[in-house]
Amino acid sequence: MNPLDTLIREHVTPVMEAAGFAKKGRTFRRAAPNGDHAFLHIDADLVDPEKFVFEVSFWMVPLPSWEFAYRDVPNRTAPNASGALATCKVIPPDVAAHQPEEEGYFRSRWAFAEPDTRDLCGRELARVLTEEAVPWMVRLLDRGTLLAETRTNPNGELVRLGDATKSEILLRIDDDPVAEVSTLVDKAEAEGAFPPLIAWSRTRLARRTTEES
Incomplete structure (x- = not known):
């Protein structure tokens, strides 16, 4: 061995x-x-x-x-x-x-x-x-x-892979209130975030809304 x-x-x-x-x-x-x-x-x-x-x-x-x-x-x-x-x-x-x-x-x-x-x-x-x-x-x-x-320390010992906006959306999208995450996605779109991330996030949030209603 x-x-x-x-x-x-x-x-x-x-x-x-x-x-x-x-x-x-x-x-x-x-x-x-x-x-x-x-x-x-x-x-x-x-x-x-x-x-x-x-x-x-x-x-x-x-x-x-x-x-x-x-x-x-x-x-x-x-x-x-x-x-x-x-x-x-x-x-x-x-x-x-x-x-x-x-x-x-x-x-x-x-x-x-x-x-x-x-x-x-x-x-x-x-x-x-x-x-x-x-x-x-x-x-x-x-x-x-x-x-x-x-x-807190995105590029210290623990390195975040990707920008802060993407990270926050992906970590909040399944658990935080839909309205709060939707607002975050709208803000990200206005700031020029990666369009596929915006589209994917809205689809996932819409599914959550349907499942939770």
């Missing part, structure tokens, strides 16, 4: 499964009752011949975001990270980082030498997942929480 897969099996899978995530390959998925999804991805980086280097990231996929992104695709599959509304890198502590002195993009890379530091890296990853990343992912499965956190 690839040493990275061994690390995942021994250290990551127990943490993720205990938190209600299902595993497929190097991806872990948890679905909320309303169809929203959280994904954790582990991706290898072939950048160092002496170490196994990889990145860990999570992706939040509210169902409206997925359905809008694939609105023209018949028989679309179950949600995956391509429909994400926000994403975040899981940053390693110095002891498990490929370049601990780096302050930019590459600081997100985890690394271990096989077999010397694999277990150390795995234990640190399990700890960060248990203490920080997984609880945060679970909280963000609540649309109100996701909206609040992408409003």
Whole structure:
């Protein structure tokens, strides 16, 4: 078995499964009752011949975001990270980082030498997942929480994918009062928002109105 897969099996899978995530390959998925999804991805980086280097990231996929992104695709599959509304890198502590002195993009890379530091890296990853990343992912499965956190710091650790107007519409469209969301959609149209988003939103709101009457 690839040493990275061994690390995942021994250290990551127990943490993720205990938190209600299902595993497929190097991806872990948890679905909320309303169809929203959280994904954790582990991706290898072939950048160092002496170490196994990889990145860990999570992706939040509210169902409206997925359905809008694939609105023209018949028989679309179950949600995956391509429909994400926000994403975040899981940053390693110095002891498990490929370049601990780096302050930019590459600081997100985890690394271990096989077999010397694999277990150390795995234990640190399990700890960060248990203490920080997984609880945060679970909280963000609540649309109100996701909206609040992408409003507060949209390009910090949690990166909003898309503009603020689109994000707010997609996160409010199924749960907030129809009249309030309709007003938001009208304002977005007046400000030149993406026309397919406006049309799709009005159709979804009209369906809600019919279902709730």
